[in-house]
Amino acid sequence: MDEGLPGWLHGDAVRIRQILANIVSNAVKFTQEGRVELSVTRREGEAAPEGMAALRFCVTDEGIGIPLDKQNQLFGRFNQLDASYSRRFGGTGLGLAISRSLAELMGGRVAFSSQPGIGSSFWLDVVLPVAEPVAGADRIGPEAPLPSMRILVAEDNATNRVVARVLLEQLGQRLAFAANGAEAVRAAQAEPFDLILMDISMPVMDGLEATRQIRALPGAAGRLPILALTAHAGRAEQDACLAAGCDDVLTKPLDPAALRAALGRWSAHLPPDPPALPAAAPRGTDAPAAKDADGGIDMRLAELASQIGEEALPDLIAASLEDLTRHRGVLDALARGEAVPPEVARRTFHSLAGIAATFGATGLTGLARTLEREARADPCADPFRGLHDATRSFEQALRQRSAISSATTSPVQEAS
Secondary structure: OOOOOOOOEOOOHHHHHHHHHHHHHHHHHOOOOOOEEEEEEEOOOOOOOOOEEEEEEEEEEOOOOOOHHHHHHOOOOOOOOOHHHHHHHOOOOOHHHHHHHHHHHOOOEEEEEEEOOOEEEEEEEEEEEEOOOOOOHHHOOOOOOOOOOEEEEEOOOHHHHHHHHHHHHHOOOEEEEEOOHHHHHHHHHHOOOOEEEEEOOOOOOOHHHHHHHHHOOOHHHHHOOEEEEEOOOOHHHHHHHHHHOOOEEEEOOOOHHHHHHHHHHOOOOOOOOOOOOOOOOOOOOOOOOOOOHHHHHHHHHHHHHHHHOHHHHHHHHHHHHHHHHHHHHHHHHHHOOOOOOHHHHHHHHHHHHHHHHHOOOHHHHHHHHHHHHHHHHOOOOOOOHHHHHHHHHHHHHHHHHHHHHHHHHOOOOOOO
């Protein structure tokens, strides 16, 4: 590390850590013998604006290097250079594209140089504001761990269940799941829980009615903290949740920091777990709005990787494709002009909006939410063809990324 570097800087520590962790992991993975070195320097020959520092984080290894004919493919959108590399060394193949997207979110860039058989250097260039020392910062300890709670998650959408599961398990929580409000009521009667996360829009019984029925239960079950999960952040929706008996409201897609803060508020009465087993801290921040659906997916995947971990992305994509396949019959019928029960159509639009929002497909999210609102008042609203086509394009984009992950993680028998 350069001795002349500023002592304090403003920056996105989560994204920088994610990028460096990925690059260092690759360097170690592909260096069977030799050194791996991480350095931090001021960028030579680049004058940063006053009060800013132009930095280069560089990871150099003495590994196998990258073939010359493959180097121009390295940062292609979720490309794999060679599936045999992943089968031999492990990994999903998403990391470098994710790192590049995270760097771009900070106004930086990731680049590299490599010589086959000699090694590689990957670097992150960023310009960060110089900061003043924070009084007492050297005495600030890690965030206090949450107690490990038994949490019931009532959620019918497979995509949202995967996100909730990964985020909550990172926070050290123990989980059970219900696919609708009726199941949630039965689970609350049958098992002791510390808290319930309740999706508001579910089939069979919605979250508001389930909350009202749980509140009518005798004993501790009727007093459980219930946190509503809703894609609608309006005041009226929040008031309806609170009036039904919910204690708090979280909006979807779930924000890791907001989720952790809510769990902290509603677990204050429980003793903390021993510090030897701390809960994982939440990772990542909200991604900015994407300019187009396909680019938005890549940016959002980068953010999701920093929040739930790259290894969880294949399961998340698979769950989303499962949900999209389930909705295909309704969408096909609507596109043909066939009659569909209004409540079935509304639930389909609601689920599509949630899946699309999870992956940053803003155009599809907006269209599905518009049709969801119209379906409540006018079940004959059109156009459904646009929704049908947008959903198929979105599904195709997810399948492309799923195919890459599957190809690089599926077991292959080695030749003897």
